[in-house]
Structure formats: structure tokens, C-alpha cells
Amino acid sequence: MTELVTFTVVGLAIGSIYSIASAGLVVTYTTSGIFNFAHGAIGMFTAFIYWQLRWDAGWGGQWPAPIAMLFVLFVVAPIIGIFLQLVVMRGLEGTNETTKLVIPIAVMLAFIGGTNWIWQDLESRIPEPFFGRESKWSIGDAYITTHQTIVVVTALLLALFLKFLLTNTRIGITMRAVVDNRELVQLNGGKPDFAALLSWAIGAMMAAVAGILISPLLGSLNVLALTLLVVNAYAAAIFGRLKNLPLTFMGGLVIGLAVSYWNWLSGTGRKWPWLSELRSAIPVVILFVILILLPQERLRGSSLAKYRESFKVPTIKSSITWGAIFIIFISALTLILENKWEFSLAKGIGFAIIGLSMVLLTGYAGEINLAPLAFAGIGAISAYQFDVGSGVETGAGFATLAVFLAAFFGYLVFPAFGLARARLWGAVSVFTIGVLGLVTIFDGTSGTGIASRESMSFSGLIVAALIAGAIGAVVAVPALRLRGLYLGLATFAFAIFVDKMVYKQRQTLSLDIPFIGDGKDVTFNVFNNGALNIPRPGFFGIDFRKNQSAMLILLTITFSLIAILLVILRRSTYGRQLSAMKDSPAACATLGLNMLKLKLSVFTLAAAIAGFGGALHASNLRAIQEDAPFTVFEGLALFMLTVVSGIGYISGALIGGILYGTAFLVMGDFWDKLANDWSSFDWLFTVIHDFFIFLGPAMAGIGLGRNPNGIAAQIFDGYRILKEESNRTLLSIGVAATTCFWIFRITDVIDGWTFLLLFVPTLLLCPLIAEAKKKDLETEKMHPLELIGIDHSYTDQIVEDLNKELNLPFSHPKDFEDRSH
Amino acid sequence: MSYLDIKDITVRFGGHIALNNVSMSVERGIITGLIGPNGAGKTTLFNVVSGLHRADEGAISLDGERITNMAPYKRARSGVGRTFQRLELFPSLTVEENIRVSAEIRNQWTRGNTSTIVRKLIDQKIEDTLELTGLTELADHHVAEIPTGKARLVELARSLMQDPKLILLDEPASGQNDIETAEFGNILRTLTNEGITIFLVEHDMSLVMSVCDHVYVLDFGSIIASGSTDEIQIDKRVIDAYLGGDL
Numbered sequence A: 001m002t003e004l005v006t007f008t009v010v011g012l013a014i015g016s017i018y019s020i021a022s023a024g025l026v027v028t029y030t031t032s033g034i035f036n037f038a039h040g041a042i043g044m045f046t047a048f049i050y051w052q053l054r055w056d057a058g059w060g061g062q063w064p065a066p067i068a069m070l071f072v073l074f075v076v077a078p079i080i081g082i083f084l085q086l087v088v089m090r091g092l093e094g095t096n097e098t099t100k101l102v103i104p105i106a107v108m109l110a111f112i113g114g115t116n117w118i119w120q121d122l123e124s125r126i127p128e129p130f131f132g133r134e135s136k137w138s139i140g141d142a143y144i145t146t147h148q149t150i151v152v153v154t155a156l157l158l159a160l161f162l163k164f165l166l167t168n169t170r171i172g173i174t175m176r177a178v179v180d181n182r183e184l185v186q187l188n189g190g191k192p193d194f195a196a197l198l199s200w201a202i203g204a205m206m207a208a209v210a211g212i213l214i215s216p217l218l219g220s221l222n223v224l225a226l227t228l229l230v231v232n233a234y235a236a237a238i239f240g241r242l243k244n245l246p247l248t249f250m251g252g253l254v255i256g257l258a259v260s261y262w263n264w265l266s267g268t269g270r271k272w273p274w275l276s277e278l279r280s281a282i283p284v285v286i287l288f289v290i291l292i293l294l295p296q297e298r299l300r301g302s303s304l305a306k307y308r309e310s311f312k313v314p315t316i317k318s319s320i321t322w323g324a325i326f327i328i329f330i331s332a333l334t335l336i337l338e339n340k341w342e343f344s345l346a347k348g349i350g351f352a353i354i355g356l357s358m359v360l361l362t363g364y365a366g367e368i369n370l371a372p373l374a375f376a377g378i379g380a381i382s383a384y385q386f387d388v389g390s391g392v393e394t395g396a397g398f399a400t401l402a403v404f405l406a407a408f409f410g411y412l413v414f415p416a417f418g419l420a421r422a423r424l425w426g427a428v429s430v431f432t433i434g435v436l437g438l439v440t441i442f443d444g445t446s447g448t449g450i451a452s453r454e455s456m457s458f459s460g461l462i463v464a465a466l467i468a469g470a471i472g473a474v475v476a477v478p479a480l481r482l483r484g485l486y487l488g489l490a491t492f493a494f495a496i497f498v499d500k501m502v503y504k505q506r507q508t509l510s511l512d513i514p515f516i517g518d519g520k521d522v523t524f525n526v527f528n529n530g531a532l533n534i535p536r537p538g539f540f541g542i543d544f545r546k547n548q549s550a551m552l553i554l555l556t557i558t559f560s561l562i563a564i565l566l567v568i569l570r571r572s573t574y575g576r577q578l579s580a581m582k583d584s585p586a587a588c589a590t591l592g593l594n595m596l597k598l599k600l601s602v603f604t605l606a607a608a609i610a611g612f613g614g615a616l617h618a619s620n621l622r623a624i625q626e627d628a629p630f631t632v633f634e635g636l637a638l639f640m641l642t643v644v645s646g647i648g649y650i651s652g653a654l655i656g657g658i659l660y661g662t663a664f665l666v667m668g669d670f671w672d673k674l675a676n677d678w679s680s681f682d683w684l685f686t687v688i689h690d691f692f693i694f695l696g697p698a699m700a701g702i703g704l705g706r707n708p709n710g711i712a713a714q715i716f717d718g719y720r721i722l723k724e725e726s727n728r729t730l731l732s733i734g735v736a737a738t739t740c741f742w743i744f745r746i747t748d749v750i751d752g753w754t755f756l757l758l759f760v761p762t763l764l765l766c767p768l769i770a771e772a773k774k775k776d777l778e779t780e781k782m783h784p785l786e787l788i789g790i791d792h793s794y795t796d797q798i799v800e801d802l803n804k805e806l807n808l809p810f811s812h813p814k815d816f817e818d819r820s821h
Numbered sequence B: 001m002s003y004l005d006i007k008d009i010t011v012r013f014g015g016h017i018a019l020n021n022v023s024m025s026v027e028r029g030i031i032t033g034l035i036g037p038n039g040a041g042k043t044t045l046f047n048v049v050s051g052l053h054r055a056d057e058g059a060i061s062l063d064g065e066r067i068t069n070m071a072p073y074k075r076a077r078s079g080v081g082r083t084f085q086r087l088e089l090f091p092s093l094t095v096e097e098n099i100r101v102s103a104e105i106r107n108q109w110t111r112g113n114t115s116t117i118v119r120k121l122i123d124q125k126i127e128d129t130l131e132l133t134g135l136t137e138l139a140d141h142h143v144a145e146i147p148t149g150k151a152r153l154v155e156l157a158r159s160l161m162q163d164p165k166l167i168l169l170d171e172p173a174s175g176q177n178d179i180e181t182a183e184f185g186n187i188l189r190t191l192t193n194e195g196i197t198i199f200l201v202e203h204d205m206s207l208v209m210s211v212c213d214h215v216y217v218l219d220f221g222s223i224i225a226s227g228s229t230d231e232i233q234i235d236k237r238v239i240d241a242y243l244g245g246d247l
Ligand SMILES: Nc1ncnc2c1ncn2[C@@H]1O[C@H](COP(=O)(O)OP(=O)(O)OP(=O)(O)O)[C@@H](O)[C@H]1O
Pocket: B013, B016, B018, B036, B037, B038, B039, B040, B041, B042, B043, B044, B045, B085
């Protein structure tokens, strides 16, 4: 009985905090239509500020609790909320769903980066509960702390306050109405802008309350853990369908109680070691389940007519040419780059390969996946388990496993390719036999156990892809009905689940699997001590262990091959159907397309690409840790940067990957070097360095996230112009200049940094100059309408433009000629 | 028996009743019109027939078979095609690709054959349909670049690639000028001659009156009149509903 009371109270307290946090989320969502991904991070950030004011012995510090609390709640939080709305979120109205998701993600990363920057030393920061740890009262034998009491009472008061605000005040009613129809509210004399500001201020305050109340339960303040704790509240908000506050509050309490009772039942995770981390994953499991059970909106079409995203698709031939150019280009670079830089670049390209999975899934098919790196991580772990780290003998057993996986993969992916039944089975068989062949040929390793496996085999990579694909399908099946934000949240939940349940898994599993392991038990060590050593590849007779150039070229070739494969897919029936599904699911349904098959197929395929890329990337890094490089936040950052770069393009994946894996680090290095060289400006360069390291990706996301086509489109448009006849001189100068720089570098006339400083601007300036030139020409060509026929001739183009403008019958100029004959 | 049978359909949006016990039947091989003021429930009825929206009450049968709870894609496969009032084209694709993807989807669920002969047949069919709808010149344009009037034709062409037995056309003439509308009327007659049943929602009365064989009038979610075009034009309730509109 005592225990029941204790755990119920603990659950109610945590649940109250979730309720407060999720209510804030709901308030901003109902008035702005934006799901504030940054909500958790705002709570985290304000909790740090509160700690600084209340508890730090140095700067600020030692304010009385009520004053610190009032300051954070009524000064800091509203400023954050209002600033966000004015500067960042207001422009998001009418943009597409991906943008609405990406910008808040960027804001979240900005808060995380900013907090890490400000509080970067490793000091342990321990916030105390209100009235100290000893302040408590008792019911029977059970104790209830004053902090818990305050938490529950606060939640109740806030619930009443919100209810009053939204139903009894004019501004509250406006807030609820804004999301339905902004113009209507304006016509009726409401103030939508003020309502939005208020809702963001309230949202930030609720996040702050939650962050401050929850932080003492954590022990010492930790940026990611605190953010994730508030993220748990998202499940409650979804429970209330992002609009119903009473349901949201109830959802928060249910989640809090579920976590607490689970702790009771499992002896805080000690009873079932495999599930020891489940307590921190329960909220996302609940989130996933609620999302699946929620009645779905009916099929919608492309909801916004004004939003036009136009991704140009290259021809297969040109993609092959570009692939070859890219490989040659990188190979030339390996001749002049130091090992360190080659490694950085390889990291970028590794992420770019994983990014290709997003191009397929989000760019082509319009399905959002916020867990790209979870699949990459699963790939890396599978490669480790089945190829390097476990007792699985390569050979017959391994081949059997590969065949099963390949057949399953074929069964999931190929039915959407539009083959006749006989051919379908043929394709699956050919694929399976192909995999069997590859696995047999490239079975280059010998011996068992970590010690004897010094390199990763190609078959390991294949198995990584197939397992990641299979798990992708397992996640996709329940989530098939979800779209947009809800699909994003479901995959986000999955990413957190993998973080908690897989990366933090310390158990070993010994199994007697038939055919595998020669009759001995096979031992799987899921995530050994928080790190897995994943060796470099050892196939094609090349030693990738010492040769970073070879590794870089291998990654480049892999990227190019998968990229070409994607272009081929996009240009096939399959790709057209993906585009159709992305553009208008409603139309697809009325054309008789069974989208479930297609979605399942593309999910599986994308997960497999991510798995393959993840295994290769991990092998380049030589190891993965529980907290890098495949965690949920890193996945969000990569997703965001890929979207910003142009998720509809192969080059978007490349730019996104290199930005994430290479560019910000290199820039950081650059300012670091300057700080060393010019020590009098040390502080300035250090600040710039820190800015790039901590805030670079987030700022790129916030700054560029609104262009639906991404950076890639702009760069490519520039380069396309560069190919035109009139720009031959410019092009030759550019090529000549870069070649010169390269020769200077290879002959050691200039050092690496100078090369970079000359090379990158040339690469970026040429298309910009070409574009500017073209713009000048175009403005010259534009004629004022009233002068047409007076001082300009009446060209076919003008006729066509006018017809279109005036909505006249669309007569092609050719028709005129035909009729006149 | 009529080809499409709509029986006692009721649809509510919250407290708002968009369709109130609506029954109508669409006869095989003719053009049936559905008119009514804005917000009368016409699009909602089409959504119910094509399966994009579940009716709260009532039943629908197609050629004698109950389809009330069938998934939209299955209804499409049993021969119901449609176009959308708010265009639902695929802007990532060109005009030709918009039509091709439809043909390919159909080919996939009928034969699933990808032999050269079938591909040639598809190519031929696409060419014919482009010709019929007068879109040949625009084939390689992205659909985002073409005028609305033409985009409506792309939707029609796309639907035709499914070999539908019944097409629901939701205001296909809006965005078209008079010449285009007249041509559109001709296309519709060609289609009925080929045996396709047409169910047409349209605000352009000249088109409705010139092509329809039978017309239903919907107002505030209820049918207020039905009959031949001549009967409709003199019906008092219809004139009232349109407040002396351009009938
Ligand atoms: N998804 C929805 N949610 C709520 N109400 C809706 C929804 N769709 C339609 N309605 C309402 O149902 C009624 C019928 O709408 P519908 O679009 O069917 O009319 P319509 O006859 O097609 O009008 P129009 O001539 O303008 O196209 C309208 O009052 C509309 O506001």
C-alpha cells in the first residue's frame, strides 16, 4: 500500500509536468498551426537559466527562488516566445509541411547548441527541489515531498488558467479561431498577430515551468536528457490530438503514471535487464501507439496550391556523367589533401550516402522520416553482429541468413515495381541468388570473434542493408497510414526508442541458431560497453585500414552508384508513382493505386540504403558510440541540413552530408588556426569558431529553411547556365583557375588553407557571375506591355505570354502559321 | 437498373449537414448533370462516391454491386474515375507523365505486363488521349506551367487512361473560356458515344444545358429538383435557389 501511494504520487508529479509541457505545445499549435519541436529545448534552456540565477555560486547566482522563478517565467520565457514568433515562425504560414517541421527542428538545435556553448565546461550542475530534499509530509507511511506537492498544484492552477483564458476571454477565443481561418478573424476585428504572439509567449512559459520543475528529478543538469524529458510530453499532446486541453492533461498524467508504475513493477529496471532502459522509452512507445490508433484524416491532396516545389530530374546519362566527374574530382583531391582532411571529407560523404535514403523517401515519395540515423545505426550494428563481432561463422550459416533476408527484402520491395506475377517471382529469385553469390564471393574474412576479424567484408555490408531494410518495413507497417507531421513524430519516436533500447543495451545474447555457428552458441553483444569497434573494409584486395584516400574514394564511388540507381528509379514507373503519391494521394487513390504496397516498398528500400551507408560510414569512423554519430538529435540535424540543401536532389544529399560531416568542422578548424596565428584577436576568432561548431547547422537551417527547393537547386541552376555558349570564357577561366590551384598545391607552392581559400570561392563565384550576367540580359529583354508593337516587335513569345495572362485559348504560335497557309 | 445508385446518403461535418438523405441514380451511357449553388454539397457527394469520404448514412451501389465501404482505389478499379474541382494534378511531373503514370498504374493492376507490346499499346493510348483532349502540344510542359483550363483537360485525360466506365467531373469547365468549353462539350459527347457514363457537376449553365440528358439540382444538401434540361429550366424551386441566376 505504501509503495502504491509512493509510486502513484511520483507518477502524478511527473505526469503533471508532462501535462504542463504538452499544454504549452497545444496552445502554440492551435494558434499557429506549427508543431513546436523546439518546445523541449526551450524548457531545457530556461531550466539552465533558472539554475544559473538560483544555484550557481559564481555569475548571477543565489537569487531567492521566487524571484528567480518570476524572472525566468515572466521575462526570459516570454521574450523567447515572442522573439521566435516575430523572427522565425511568423513567416511559416502557408509554407509546406516539411518546412514547418524543419524550421522548429533548427530552432531546437539552436537551443541545444546555444546551451552547450554557454555552459560548456563539464561542471556538474545540481538543481535542488523547492524547499530542499528533506521537506516532505506523509500520508500513512508514504512520504510526499513539498516539491511534488508544488508540481501537482501548479499543474492544476495552470489548467484552470488556460481553461479560463481560452473560453472566457476575447483574446482566448481569437486564439482558438486563428488557426481555422486567419482572414476571417481579421475581418471580424480580432487580432490574429497579437493572439499568435501571446500563444508563443504562453507556450514558452509552459515549457519553462516544465523544465524548471522537472530538472531537480534528474540529478545533474544535462542538455540532451532534459530536452528529451520534455519531449516525452509530445505524446500527451497527441493524445489530445493537438487541440483538446483536458485530454492533453489526462494524457500527461497517464504517461507519468505509466512510467512510475513500470519503475515499481520492474524494480527501477533491475528485474528484467533487457528492458532496463524501457522506463525512459515508455513515453515514446506510448506516442507511437497513440499515433497508430488515432483515427486518421481522410486522404488529402496537395493542400496548398500556391506552394510549388519543382525538382528537376536529371537524365540517367547525365547522372552517370556527373557521377564519373565526382569520382574523378575526389580522386584528384586525394592527391593533395592531408589525411585529416580526407577523413573529414569521408565523414561528409558517409553522411551523404545516408542522406540519399532521405532523397528517396522524403524527396521523391514525400514520406517524412526523422529517424534516418536510427536505420544507419541498425545497419552498423548488424554489420558488427553478423560480420565482425559475433561468433557467426561466415560460410554456410551466414549464406543461409543472407538468403532469407534477401528473399524477404525482395518480397517487400519488388511488388511495387509493376511486374507481372511470373516476373515478380523471377525478380525475387534473381535478387536472392545475386545476394547469395555476392555473399559467397566476398566472404573474405576468416576466424571468429572480434580479435580475428580485423576487417569488414562486403557481405557484412549487404547483410547490414538487408537487416536495416527489414526493420524499416517493421516500423513502416503500422505507420503506413500516417502522413506529414504524424509520420514525422512516429519516426521520431522510433529514433528515441533505438537510442534508449538499442544503443544503451548492455546485455549479451547467446543463441543456438541452426546452421549458424557450427553447433556452438552464437553470442550477440548488442552494444558492448557503449561502443562498438567497427573495422575498415578489407575487400577488393585493398587495405582500407591505413589508406584513408582509398576509403574516401570507396565512399565516393558508393555514393555515385547509389545516386545513379536512384535516378534510374525516379525515371521509371516506380519513380513516377512515388512522385504522384507525394503530389496527391487523393488523386492516386482515385486512379486505383494501392499506396500501401508502394509505401512499404519505398520505406524498406530507403531503410536499406541508410543501413548500408551507416555500416560503411561507421567503418570509416572505425567505431560508433552510444552517443555518436547515430543518435536522434544527430539524425534531426542531418535531416534538416538535407532538406535545406534540397532533399529532392541527389546533390542535396551530398551538400547536406558535407555540410554536416565536413564543412562546419573545417570552418571551425579554420578559425581555430587564425586564433593561434593571431593571438591578439584570439577571443574574437574563438567566438567565431564556437559559433560554427555549436550553432552552425542550426543557423543554416533557420536561415535557409524556407526555400522549398534548397541550396542545391540554386547552385545547379548556376552551373547549368555556366554550360551555355555565352559563358564559355567564364567556364574555361574557372576550370583553368581550379586546375592551377590544384597544381600549386600538389607542388607545395601553397598550403592547404590557401588552396581552400582560393578554391571554394572560385567554385561558388563562377555560377553566381553567370547568373548575374543572365539576369542582366533578361531585364534588357523585358518589355513594358504598352510598348509592344510600338517599339518592340510582336513576337510569338509575347503572344503566348499574353494568351496565358488573359486566359485566352492556348494557341501555339505554330497554329497561326498552319492556318495562314 | 441504373448504373450508379445513390441511396439516402447523409454526411455531417460536426453539426453541419452537408448532405441530407440524398438519393439519385445515374443511368448508363448518358450525361447526368448535378447543379446547385455554392456549398450545396456537390463535391461532398463526389467524394462519397469515389470513396474519399465516408458517408455517415446511406448506401452506394455501382452496377448492382454495393461499394459503400470499399476502399477508394478498389472503386477506381471497378470503373469509377473522377476529376477534382481543386486541381489534384502531379506538379512534379509533366503533362505526358501525369497521363502516363495513370496508364501504368492501370496496367499494373490489370495485367501487370511490361512487355514491349504492352508498352507500345500504352504509348499509343497516351498519344490518342492527348490528341482527343488537344494536349499534344503541351505534352512536355510541367503541369504547374499550364493554364487552369488546360490543367482540367489533363485531369480528364489522366482519368481516361483508367478506361473508366463512369467519370465524375467536378466543375471541369471552370477556368476554361467559351471556346474551350464548347470544345469540351464535344469531347464529352465523344466519350458518351464510346459508352462512358458521365456524372457532371458544373456551374457553366450553357454547358450543362447543352450536354446533359438528365439534371439533378442540389441545394443545402437536399435534392430540390430533377428532370430533363427543359424541365429544370422552368422549375420554380430551381430559379428560387439560384435567386434569379443566369438560368
Ligand atoms: N472537410 C470539411 N469540413 C467541414 N465542412 C466541410 C468540409 N467539406 C465541405 N464542407 C462543407 O460542406 C458543405 C458542402 O460543401 P461542398 O464542397 O460539397 O459544396 P459544393 O456544392 O461542391 O460547392 P461549390 O459549388 O462551391 O464547389 C459546405 O458548406 C462546406 O463548407
